[in-house]
Amino acid sequence: MSNLLEVKSLHSLYGESHVLHGVSFSLDPGQALSLMGRNGMGKTTTLKSILGLVTPRSGTVSFKGENITDLATWQRIKRDIAYVPEGRGMFHNLTVDEHLQVAARANNQGENVWDYDRVLDTFPRLKERLSNLGTQLSGGEQQMLAIGRALVTNPELLILDEATEGLAPLIRKEIWDVIRTIKDSGISTIIVDKNIQVLQGLCDRHVVLVKGKVVMNLDAEQLQSNFAEVEGYLGV
Ligand SMILES: Nc1ncnc2c1ncn2[C@@H]1O[C@H](COP(=O)(O)OP(=O)(O)O)[C@@H](O)[C@H]1O
Ligand SMILES: [Mg+2]
Incomplete structure (x- = not known):
């Protein structure tokens, strides 16, 4: 099975400030990947580099086997990457x-389509x-809308x-439940969050x-056996 996303040796800078130092990782179809680290470690910059909102000085981003490093953000979005x-x-x-009408786009047909109605059924608060x-x-409703x-x-x-x-615990739980539903619907995800559990x-x-820099790249089992070390990196 080939990767859905492959990030290779990304170096990204803001002016003279060198923020990403050779970030590499990959994601298989249907997988969820967590990107963890303390504040200021480069998580958002990594995501923006994947989206083309930050232009890496070197390194490559490939999606579905295609090198998308030089594509504009809108071209990446058109290849079915979405960003919250x-x-x-x-x-x-x-x-x-x-908001929902403007964004709606029925590209993949079939049973697992996320359309206007399904989104509103998933988020009754928005209805x-x-x-x-x-x-x-x-704040929670805005996040659901996003x-x-x-x-x-x-x-x-x-x-x-x-x-x-910044959301209340009950709203967080609702968001996590939805992220679980999204994963179960077959969509691959990259998630930046502080809740390691x-x-x-x-x-x-x-x-x-x-x-x-990527200091650890673990599967679920490896996280379990290296949990304390990861917590150490996160300062929790
Ligand atoms: N637009 C920007 N201009 C200059 N420096 C930035 C900018 N955005 C982020 N940085 C710096 O880059 C580093 C990584 O930031 P960021 O990727 O946002 O980290 P994280 O998401 O892990 O908190 C930080 O030192 C931050 O101050
Ligand atoms: Mg960030």
Whole structure:
């Protein structure tokens, strides 16, 4: 089986500031991968490099066997990568309904299509808020909308950056349940989050970043046997 995503030796910089120092990892179809590390270690920069929002100085990103390193972000999105950024990125003047209508895209047909109705069934809270503006939602509802908006594009790879950050425990649990549903529906995911316990129960691979370098790349079993060491890297 070939990789869905392969990230090879990425070096990314902001001006003179060298942030990623040769980041490499890969993801198989259907897998969930956690990207862990303390604040400032380069997680978001890695995700942005995969999306083309940051242009790496060197290294490659391949998706479904195609080298996408030189493609624009919109071209990568068109190849079925979806992104839920840190901070969610609502459009201030769009309602919940409009957010989902604007993003909806029925590309893969079949039983596992994420359409407008399925997203609303998955997030009943959004159904009650259809005519509210994105900015009138609570943090948790905004996060649900951000994930829903990504899902209606029917991605093959969903990238989630700090999807549960700053949310109340009950809302977090709802978000995690949905991420589990997404995984079970066959979509591959890269998840950045601080909750190592939940990630352990959910993900097939675990990549730990320290100062822009991959210091650990573990499967689920290996995480179990190296748990204390990983916690040490995360400072928990
Ligand atoms: N737009 C930017 N301009 C300059 N430096 C940045 C920018 N974004 C992030 N950085 C720096 O790059 C490093 C990695 O940041 P980031 O990838 O956001 O880390 P993480 O997501 O792991 O918290 C940090 O030192 C951060 O201050
Ligand atoms: Mg970040």
